[in-house]
Amino acid sequence: MGLDPGLRRLALGTLLAAYPGPVPPDWAVDLLADGLAGHTLFGTNVHDRAQVAASTAALRAGRPDVLIAIDEEGGDVTRLAHATGSPYPGNAALGAIGDVALTRRVYQSIGAELAALGITVNLAPTVDVNTADDNPVIGTRSFGADPVRVAAHSAAAVTGLQAAGVAACAKHFPGHGATVTDSHHELPTVDAPLSLLRQRDLPPFAAVVAAGARAVMTAHIRVPALTGADPATFSRAVLVDLLRTDYGFTGAVITDALEMKGAAVAAGGVGPAAVRALAAGADLLCIGAKVDAQLVERVAAEIVDALGDGRLATARVEQAAGRAAELAAWTRAAVRSSATEDTELGYAAARRAVRVDGVLTGLDRPLVVQLHTESTIAEGRVPWGLGPHLDGVPEIRVIAAETDAARLRELAGDRPIVLVGRHLHRLPGGPELVAGLAAEHPVTVVEMGWPAQWRPAGVRAFVTTYGASHANGRAAAEVLGLAR
Missing domain, CATH: 3.20.20.300 (Glycoside hydrolase, family 3, N-terminal domain)
Structure with missing residues (x-):
């Protein structure tokens, strides 16, 4: 029935x-x-x-x-x-x-x-x-x-x-x-x-x-x-x-x-x-x-x-x-206002959110290294990072726990390294990789996850974007002087 x-x-x-x-x-x-x-x-x-x-x-x-x-x-x-x-x-x-x-x-x-x-x-x-x-x-x-x-x-x-x-x-x-x-x-x-x-x-x-x-x-x-x-x-x-x-x-x-x-x-x-x-x-x-x-x-x-x-x-x-x-x-x-979609508002807002601890100098043609982070189910597999916004700057993507700091320093040569991650303080191998790089190489860290209290020793600058959206990525690239 x-x-x-x-x-x-x-x-x-x-x-x-x-x-x-x-x-x-x-x-x-x-x-x-x-x-x-x-x-x-x-x-x-x-x-x-x-x-x-x-x-x-x-x-x-x-x-x-x-x-x-x-x-x-x-x-x-x-x-x-x-x-x-x-x-x-x-x-x-x-x-x-x-x-x-x-x-x-x-x-x-x-x-x-x-x-x-x-x-x-x-x-x-x-x-x-x-x-x-x-x-x-x-x-x-x-x-x-x-x-x-x-x-x-x-x-x-x-x-x-x-x-x-x-x-x-x-x-x-x-x-x-x-x-x-x-x-x-x-x-x-x-x-x-x-x-x-x-x-x-x-x-x-x-x-x-x-x-x-x-x-x-x-x-x-x-x-x-x-x-x-x-x-x-x-x-x-x-x-x-x-x-x-x-x-x-x-x-x-x-x-x-x-x-x-x-x-x-x-x-x-x-x-x-x-x-x-x-x-x-x-x-x-x-x-x-x-x-x-x-x-x-x-x-x-x-x-x-x-x-x-x-x-x-x-x-x-x-x-x-x-x-x-x-x-x-x-x-x-519902009565709708006359306001319309304004994505440029989003990009402008993302620029206002960026915070920089340290000095952003000497970043001529750096090696940009993005550390892989698993997405949550809520987020899904959405692209993030600086890659889409870089103007001819080389970028590689690595898994922190499987990456040797010496190898990255060798790849960078005399160029500085910009290390991009999300929730770096709790990323397996993340803090150790940052420390291993910063001890012997100029490193700038871009944190695109939740800004915890952790700040790595020895880095030239620590940049916080408060998120990893397309707008946040563009804002970070602009602040670093690397944007298209």
Whole structure:
């Protein structure tokens, strides 16, 4: 026997699915007509602007009020510019500049581009306060380590996006910035009392709620004081008591991807995770990136089964689907500002973010060495570094732990070395390679990851870009005098 059509439609109304490739398959459009709330676009769905616009038009043909979401944070997390790198600096750079009006303008420019392509929800900004230097998944996605600064820029980002008519989704509640593990791979723990969270992690969320953010995304993190052994995504104490009652949020609560191990393993699969998230107070369930029609149907069937066996109350699922529908209605009715996309604004901002410790002299035709760094799942394999911006300057790419400093000095000869990396202080072999080079050779270091406290001894200069976007790379090359 098939699912009750009314209950299936209700369940589908709480789901954000995804599909493979640059063209929406028939099932992705057909499910929208059946009530699916919407789809999230990933890099695999993006070939060029015309193609993205055609895809969103095809999805809207399935249902005019479809939610079309994307992770377009600027900086290190970009889907639209995954082939080249973002023309905007990310949050860490904007926070370092400290110009709240600039942050609003950058996000309004990002929003204008999304709106022009038919995208209605940006799963941004990241408003986590990055208090852990070794945080493997937030880092440069954060406006900084100071809650007051992060709160101000978070509100500005939300205001900018929504002025362009694109719904903002602030993430990751109640704060992913103090973690030292990645919730894509495991369930991180933030062992802190609520009093500390209110001082350190929660001020940016209070700020975005006050700024009118249409959505907030949950974090797959365990906060024992609030969630016990479960992730926040499954915690009514977090999603209802804290977010809605204490902070007064009335918009849509969107889960982080339920395929992530921080949620799926804890629940025993994506379907059970969907049920637990709904029961806890989530409204719109992001299934993940690797989705097909069968997975969507399995998740919908699990929700319908839960309605039948008492794990879920019908009123709760109706409330969730209603909030998803309200979000969709806002995106259709939103009044867009006259501002348009301005990528030059991004490049100018990236230049303002660069910081230099030391002296940038004697860099005539250096050997540029880029140290390989694995990308996080959130970032994806997006090009980064100085390479695309260099004017006839040789560049090589190496793995730090497999590279001999003497060999690099031999390659450089009498030329200085510019060493480019991300998170060099925790890159295997990174600090040792820098030390081995700087002891006998003029070395300038360009740090394009999160700017930790580490500063290597003996280098001529230490350049911090606060990110590795295309804009950050160009800015660094310009500051070094190496740009085309």
